[in-house]
Amino acid sequence: MNERLIRRYRNWYAKPLRLYSKPYYERFGEGMKQAFTDLLRERAEEGRGLFGYALWLFIETSAGIIRENITSIVRQNKNIIYLALGTAFILLMPLIAMLFTNQVVWDLTDFIVAGTLIFGTGLAYELVARKGGTMAYRVAVGIALAAAFLLVWMNLAVGIIGSEDNPINLMYFGVVTIGILGATIARLRPRGMARTLFATALAQALVPAIALMIKKPQVTSVEASMGVLGVLGLNAFFVMMFIGSALLFRRSRIRL
Structure with missing residues (x-):
């Protein structure tokens, strides 16, 4: 009777064990089931009740499962x-x-x-740069993302051409979109990423040229005295960042 009850409890105990991470379960699962069985048999030989003891082991193991999964998530992420x-x-x-x-x-x-x-x-850097097999690839990703981040941040905060309310600044979001679409099409491969960043740099350079053709831009809100030269200089800074990233991508090699 006790042996049949022990087998039933063992089957119940085995089910939550699969909530452990796969590597942990493959390494310790069978040993834990055997230890559970041995403990219940010792308990039965002493003539003591099994249900309360088995329930306590269930609760203790459930707490261990939660702790291990939290540790695994923290370790992996x-x-x-x-x-x-x-x-x-x-x-x-x-x-x-x-x-x-x-x-x-x-x-x-x-x-x-x-x-x-x-x-x-x-x-984005964490997910993309981890694919890089070289320092050049990771640095290229970092420069490209930093340029895109600053471009979007400045546009939202103060605007590059005039104020943040100037609709001409919307073209800069098109520059970032070109980079995202190009990276998707290139599947993050170095040569494709290099071409994408060169295209992004070209788009960045065209924005102030188009703005000048449409309407003489107001002074940049970064500093009122900078005027058109300030806008051109700031755009040149972003262009150089995108070109620098593209050149680094050309020198990198990764395995995807």
Whole structure:
């Protein structure tokens, strides 16, 4: 009777064990089932009840499953967790400044947009750069993402041509879109990425030229005295970043 009950409890005990990660289960699963069986047999030989003891082992093992899965998630996604904490820390700075100055600098939308940009850029680097087999590839990814991040951030914050309300600045989002579409088509391969970044640099250079043809742009909001030369210089900075990234992609090799 006890042996039949022990086998039944063992079958029940074996089911939650599969909630462990596959490597952990393959390594320890059978041993845990055998240990569970041996403990119940010792209990039965002592003439003591099995149900309460088996229930306690179930609860203890369930807690172990939760702990192991949390540890596994943290271990596998350590960089992503650090990225989330870093993003939260950066967002704390304007929040603290608002509390001490009693001035509303950012609203809820600003915090959401800023958090999405910071975390999204970091996550994109983590997912893309890990494919890189060379330092050149990882640096190229970092430069391209940094340029895109700054371009979007400046446009949303103050605008590059005139103010952030100037519709001409929408063309810069087209520059970023070219980069995203090109990277998707290239499947992140170095040669395709190099061509994509050269095309992105060209699109970046065309924006102020098109703006001049459409309408003489107002002075940049980065600094009023910079005027047209400031806009051209700022665009040249982004163009050089995209070209630098493209040149690094040409020198890199990865296995995808």
